[in-house]
Amino acid sequence: MPLQGSELLHGTLELLVLRLLEAEPLNGYAIGRRIEELTDDALKVDEGSLYPALYRMERRGWLQSSWGTTENNRHAKFYRITRSGRERLHSQRAEWAGFQTAVQKILESP
């Protein structure tokens, strides 16, 4: 089921990014890769959406970026989650759970 990022439900990409960054700061490429790895390539992130999304989220104050070096000693921009990003993650999570339950109910209806 190769889902393209553009087909991700609205807001889902943000949720995924926030969730990943909750664990550790990552650079843009690593975020994309991590999503692919964790979903066994079921979800593929479109770069065309990822970077604008990152910039947008930074603007909204959910992320904060800084320049550092990767394990391979490359200069890279790392994103970390902010306090308001965590709040956003919580609310989004709850929303997603509600959405999921709702969809589930329909699917399981007789």
Added chain:
Amino acid sequence: MRTLRLWLRALFDSSVVESEIDDEIQLHLDLRARDYRKRGYSEKEARDLARRRFGDEDMVKRQCRRLLMVERTRGGTPLMSTVIRELRHGLRSLAKTPGTTAIILLTLALGIGANTAIFSVVEGVLLRPLPYPEPDRLVTLWENDRLRGTTQEGFSLPDYVDVRDQNHVFESMAAFAFVTTTWTSEDEQPRRLSAARVSASFTDVLGVSPSLGRSFRAEEDREGGPPVVILGPDFFRTRFGATAEALGTRLVLDGLSREIVGVMPEGFEFPSPDAALYLPLEAGSDAARGNHGISVVARVKEGVRLEEVNAQLSALASGLEAAYPDDNAGRGMWGETLYQSTVGDSRRGLLLLLAAVGFVLLVACVNVAGILSSRALARARELAIQSALGASRWALIRQQLIESLTLSFAGGVLALAVSAAARRALLALAPSDLPRASNVETNGTVLVFTLALSLIAALVFGVLPALAGSRVNLRGSLGSAIGAPGGRLRRALLVGEIALAVVLVFGAGLLIRSFVRLVHEDPGFTATNVVAVGLSLPASRYPQRFPEWPRWNQVRAFQTELLRQLSDSPGADSAAIAINTPLDAGWTSRFTIEGRPEVAPGQEDEVRVRAVSPGYFRTVGLPILRGRDLTDDDERPDAPAVIVVNEAFVRRYFQDQEPLGARVTQWELTREIVGVVKNEKFRGLAEEVPPAIYPTFSQAPFAEFFLLVRSKETPERVLDRIRDTVGRIDPELALGDVATLDERISASVAEPRFTMTVFAFFAALALGLAAVGIYGLMSQAVGLRTRELGVRMSLGARPKDVLALVLGEGARLSALGIAIGVILAAGVARTFESFLFGVEKLDPLTLATVVAVAAVTGLLATYLPARRASRIDPIRTLRQE
């Protein structure tokens, strides 16, 4: 803290900022390619796949950039971070065109810097309050004389005493007089010092106490009082190393040993900065009611206005007129603020320069506006895309304004360096009698002015291009550039620039012409090769009692011996002594001509009196027109009293009568006119020559006088010879006021020279800026019309035609600008009237010259772009689109 860091990063880390997006995406591509390589793809395949996988790289970058720059319509972000982003963007785009940015910064630095420099002078001289408590309550008092038409004369001591004792408007009053005194000490050559004789009340009136010791006591301020002296701060520092031990020691001044009783505080510059010492006024020493030699300063009672002061003074003056008709008939009294009498004269010149330099800044702003609007047009595509992506017009304008502010503040910082240098140059050029020049500095007020000016400049030069840029639309800029967008703005800027420059150049032209007239004005005397030296004979060794005048034998003996020794010395063509040097107006005296109808006492005419020794006319090159010169025979004690008069005197009083042999009474001495001499200027080159009489010095001796020596030797050698000669006759005398007559002429025109030089410099700066601006604007126009010109040429227009086309447009715009400039100049010409000498405010020659200069400048600045246009290769331009 974080905000600050962001700001700093945005401001100073622009290189990182600029490539941030690029770097991030490059990293993404590299990492993706690495993964592909691991899966067995070749280097090249891996890169291609990575790129393809990414999709439209440019679009992503653009979107990201837009997110950095343009505030989104929904989901508001804090304004601060928006500003930072736009600032970053601005810096990035400025860094991309370092040449243009440098020109803009240089232009602004010159414009704002010149303004800051002039303002710092205006602030120090005009704006800063006088350094006394409640300076607004200090007034200077003057007398005037309705009968003789004088408006500003000093007080006489009795008049001062009467006003002091009878008025109800002043809290306190002080009188003072400028004097020079000779200081003799064991270690040094005798020195002449400027000093002020002051009444004991002067510290009370000014509200400044001595920093050491005390002020004068009332009993010291009278004839025969104890000999005391107060030191000025400079003299105290340079001669006594500012040590308190100076108090109580003694100074020998004019042969009299005086005890130092006080020292005035640092920065005290009353009544003028060169006052080294203060002596008691010694009331009674020149107490004649007709002798108007003292100045008066008063502190007005709280709440009393200047009008009330003047009403009171008029009333008191009328009383004195009635009480002393012989001396005070026609005499009035009036007051002005001490501020006015201190800086009043320098005011209009400085304000004129401030106005001129404001014009320079306007031209600079127009220039920068032109450059920015051309950049805005060059960036039309970028702006159009932003606009298409949803950036509001306001966002685009704001972006442009932030860029302007950045430029302006950077320019302002550079301007401070420019102004520091300019201020030094200004003060070096300024006339030496510019009041309060030592106040001029870069202080908080000046910095605030610079900041405000930068802000205003940014608005002036930023708004127009911002509006022009924001109006760019997709169709216009994504399509071709036919029709050269922004044409109207460009033309308006060009015309405005020329018009402003014309106004300044016209003003400079008037001032230059006027100055040339002034220095070519014939002073009457011949200044070259004449050295003048002031001498003062102390009463202690050269008795000068008024009842015995003019038989001051010791004074006359010294003068005779001095002239004899100097005339005998080789190298001196001639030598003379005179009460004043040429161009030093000296004083006037009442007189009567024998056989003329009696004039009521107090209503006699006044005449300039210049006592001179027989060699004077030869020494200063004034030919005798009729009769004879004064001779050594006239110097003999028993010789009949004689005078020489000038042409102006003859014209006024002897139109069709014979002056020679007529007898003139002045100072109760009747003298016969024996000669008529050519007119010489008395007060400055600009003034008419007044009627004057020249008594011979022995018959009207003075203890303070000038020695004039004409010699072909260098002034230094002449001075050495004078010093040797004076030292041989009296080793305790000091020379003062040393200058050649040429230097005195030069000093007399110092103020107009200063105004003219600085104004002309500003005009040249404005013209230069305008030329650069025109060049830039025309180049821009040609650049934008390349395609159109290419089409024309491919349709048969020859290079010559294109050259004429572009030159023609430049000429039309220049002509319009010049016309507007001339109208503006005519409008402001009245401002110049009071600065002009011998030149009409609408001097046609100046106008014609200005028009020619502006036209040539306009054409030259257009020529280069026009030539470039004529060399366009039509094939290439057509292929480009």
